[in-house]
Amino acid sequence: MANFDEAYNITLGHEGGYSNDPVDVGGETYKGVARRYHKTWEGWQFIDMKKNDPNFPDCLRGNELLDTAVRKFYKAYYWDVNLLDYVRSQKIANEMFDTGVNMGTSRAGKFLQLALNLLNKNGKLWKDIVVDGKVGKNTLKALKSCLAYRGEGYVYKIMNILQGNHYLEYMQKSPTQEKFAYGWLKRVDFIKN
Numbered sequence: 556m557a558n559f560d561e562a563y564n565i566t567l568g569h570e571g572g573y574s575n576d577p578v579d580v581g582g583e584t585y586k587g588v589a590r591r592y593h594k595t596w597e598g599w600q601f602i603d604m605k606k607n608d609p610n611f612p613d614c615l616r617g618n619e620l621l622d623t624a625v626r627k628f629y630k631a632y633y634w635d636v637n638l639l640d641y642v643r644s645q646k647i648a649n650e651m652f653d654t655g656v657n658m659g660t661s662r663a664g665k666f667l668q669l670a671l672n673l674l675n676k677n678g679k680l681w682k683d684i685v686v687d688g689k690v691g692k693n694t695l696k697a698l699k700s701c702l703a704y705r706g707e708g709y710v711y712k713i714m715n716i717l718q719g720n721h722y723l724e725y726m727q728k729s730p731t732q733e734k735f736a737y738g739w740l741k742r743v744d745f746i747k748n
Contacts, residue, residue, distance in 0.1 A: 556641060557648030559634050563626065566653045569742055573602070573612035578731050585615070586625045587656050593632075598624040629656065636660050637690040643699060644707040650714050651690075653742055658721065661688030670713035671697045680704055711744075719743040 570587035581589030588596055598621050608614045615621060633655045634640070642648040647667070654663035665688040672683045681700040684693045701710055722739045726732050 556643060557639050557645050559630055559639070559652075561645060562634065562639070562649040562652040563629055565649055566629070566656050569653065569738070570656070573615055578734055580729075580732075585621075588625060588628060593628070596624070596628055598628070633660055637664055638695060641695055643702055644710075646707050646711055647698070647714075650711060650744075654714065654718055657739070657742060658718070662721070664688035664690045664694070666714045666717045667698070667710070668694055669717065670710045671701055673713060674701055674705070674709055715743050 567586065571584075573585050575583040581591055583590040585598060585602055588598065590596075590599060601618070601621055601624075602615065605611055605614050629652075633652055637651055637655060637660050639648045639651055642651065651663045651667060654666060665686050667690065668684050668686040668688070671681070671694070672686065675681050675683065675697070681697045682693075684697050698710070719740070722736070722743070726736060
């Protein structure tokens with residue numbers, strides 16, 4: 556089964572520290588936790604207390620309590636919600652987790668579900684599943700069948716194509732977001748099977 560710590564460490568490599576970029580639709584963020592979407596996250600109280608520190612935001616680095624709050628938040632809101640402990644591919648779990656953090660867990664679930672439906676040979680290998688973004692027993696069962704049939708490579712590839720396409724469409728709709736293109740595209744893995 557997939558390991559949270561591996562996925563977490565990969566995703567934190569993409570997320571910075573503190574940011575409050577007016578162009579970023581997430582607004583104020585800390586290690587990818589956007590205040591706009593997660594106003595009640597426990598870490599904001601600590602961050603707000605430190606804003607008058609002359610070394611802000613550098614004074615936030617290495618704070619064990621804040622780092623623990625980030626880890627706990629990610630586990631509950633981005634790992635557990637998509638049942639990633641039950642995914643039998645670390646690579647797929649890593650992708651689901653990172654996509655969920657960057658684009659929302661529902662979109663990550665939809666990318667997986669769509670990939671599984673596209674790879675089932677019109678329902679001959681496993682039944683189509685509802686593409687609703689909610690990972691449950693049917694999604695996990697289809698993934699298990701897909702992994703047994705052909706491995707993780709094609710699911711992973713389709714998920715990355717969908718992710719990359721989302722970034723491109725988003726930047727076309729909102730040109731101010733092109734500022735983030737290079738960071739976003741680092742998250743898209745182009746592999747050959």
